[in-house]
Amino acid sequence: MSGNGAVYLLTVVVSLGLLCLIIDLIRRRQLKEKYALLWLATALVLFVFAVKRSLVEMLAGALGIYYAPSALFLLGFLFMLALNLQYTVMLSRQSERIIRLAQEVGLLRRRLEELAAGPGDVAETHSDPHDACGVTNEV
Amino acid sequence: MHFMKDMADNSHKLNIPTASRVLVIVPAYNEAGTVGRVVAEIKGVFSGLEILVVDDGSVDGTAAEARSAGARVVELPFNLGIGGAVQTGYRYALEYGYDVAVQLDADGQHDPADLPRLVGPVAAGEADLAVGSRFLAPNGYRAPFTRRAGMLLLSLAVSLLTGHRFFDTTSGYRAAGARVIEMFAAHYPADYPEPESLVAVRRRGLKVVEVPVGMRSRQAGFSSITPWRSVYYIVKVLLAVFVSALRGREEAEDEWERRRIPFDCCR
Numbered sequence: 079m080s081g082n083g084a085v086y087l088l089t090v091v092v093s094l095g096l097l098c099l100i101i102d103l104i105r106r107r108q109l110k111e112k113y114a115l116l117w118l119a120t121a122l123v124l125f126v127f128a129v130k131r132s133l134v135e136m137l138a139g140a141l142g143i144y145y146a147p148s149a150l151f152l153l154g155f156l157f158m159l160a161l162n163l164q165y166t167v168m169l170s171r172q173s174e175r176i177i178r179l180a181q182e183v184g185l186l187r188r189r190l191e192e193l194a195a196g197p198g199d200v201a202e203t204h205s206d207p208h209d210a211c212g213v214t215n216e217v
Numbered sequence: 218m219h220f221m222k223d224m225a226d227n228s229h230k231l232n233i234p235t236a237s238r239v240l241v242i243v244p245a246y247n248e249a250g251t252v253g254r255v256v257a258e259i260k261g262v263f264s265g266l267e268i269l270v271v272d273d274g275s276v277d278g279t280a281a282e283a284r285s286a287g288a289r290v291v292e293l294p295f296n297l298g299i300g301g302a303v304q305t306g307y308r309y310a311l312e313y314g315y316d317v318a319v320q321l322d323a324d325g326q327h328d329p330a331d332l333p334r335l336v337g338p339v340a341a342g343e344a345d346l347a348v349g350s351r352f353l354a355p356n357g358y359r360a361p362f363t364r365r366a367g368m369l370l371l372s373l374a375v376s377l378l379t380g381h382r383f384f385d386t387t388s389g390y391r392a393a394g395a396r397v398i399e400m401f402a403a404h405y406p407a408d409y410p411e412p413e414s415l416v417a418v419r420r421r422g423l424k425v426v427e428v429p430v431g432m433r434s435r436q437a438g439f440s441s442i443t444p445w446r447s448v449y450y451i452v453k454v455l456l457a458v459f460v461s462a463l464r465g466r467e468e469a470e471d472e473w474e475r476r477r478i479p480f481d482c483c484r
Contacts, residue, residue, distance in 0.1 A: 177304075178406070180294050181297070181305045183402070184294065184305055185295075185309060188289065188290070188291045
């Protein structure tokens with residue numbers, strides 16, 4: 079079973095390459111620890127499957143899949159789906175944070191302008207935030 | 218509908234309590250041609266109003282125009298879209314302790330002469346949010362049929378979900394009281410925010426009134442809503458409206474607000 083043909087060699091080399099790439103990325107701090115573990119585990123599983131293909135057969139058998147590579151495709155597809163969903167969630171959170179930051183930058187810049195304009199100007203346009211503390215205002 | 222007619226008839230009698238501080242939020246994206254005139258018109262309505270133009274990353278000198286017309290200007294570093302720009306105004310209103318915040322478009326289609334009608338019920342504490350409705354006005358707004366159909370669909374959905382009859386759910390001309398200011402400062406939808414935010418306000422148990430306002434055709438620029446986009450608009454907003462109804466009454470505390478150290482003396 080295992081150890082026949084170029085495909086075997088190819089999968090082993092590719093999964094080994096992936097493993098090395100991930101370790102290197104972690105070493106160079108290009109991958110956050112949070113995701114590093116996930117990718118390390120993924121690469122390891124791929125490597126084990128590539129080296130010992132009887133595991134794939136066993137897995138397929140356990141799942142009731144007759145054509146063993148289908149089991150791999152199924153798992154890979156589900157894994158990618160979950161990963162994509164996770165990315166979209168993260169992307170949404172990031173964009174929410176970017177919006178907040180942009181708003182904050184705009185508001186802070188406005189405040190800087192007010193402070194730079196000096197107290198005379200501020201009183202005239204009553205833009206001093208401390209005005210907000212007063213009960214009434216000349217409207 | 219009768220109560221709204223009453224409100225329209227009484228609008229000239231509505232006094233705005235002198236103690237309330239009113240901020241007019243004018244979101245503007247590349248509206249250099251009209252923003253100056255809009256600011257000047259607002260100033261002419263009543264003198265006590267403070268005007269904040271939120272320049273949403275314009276590249277045509279909108280901020281300079283607004284400044285020379287005498288508005289305060291917040292310049293966003295890049296374009297956030299209408300929701301993000303309007304929310305900036307609400308955050309400003311919250312931070313500086315305004316009692317009422319009105320949003321009014323920079324393209325000139327909202328008539329500043331209607332401001333007292335919108336601010337009145339909110340300043341008097343009769344409503345938490347007053348929405349300027351284009352369909353309640355006598356010789357009101359004539360939109361193309363397809364757009365009217367879309368708007369009708371939206372108002373039906375919003376009315377059904379909130380148990381409150383709404384006529385104009387897409388109006389971006391509205392006045393918010395302190396509780397709504399606080400709410401919008403914490404959460405505000407990014408694009409096509411109006412119908413969704415109405416549902417959220419009603420779900421908080423806050424009071425919303427619709428007030429008839431006139432609607433002028435835009436003086437420059439183009440509507441951002443093209444036919445294909447309007448299909449997307451309807452689908453997106455309907456979805457958002459239904460999801461918004463699924464949300465709990467109490468939303469999770471805002472992460473940002475929790476971590477933030479306020480610089481004001483009073484809060």
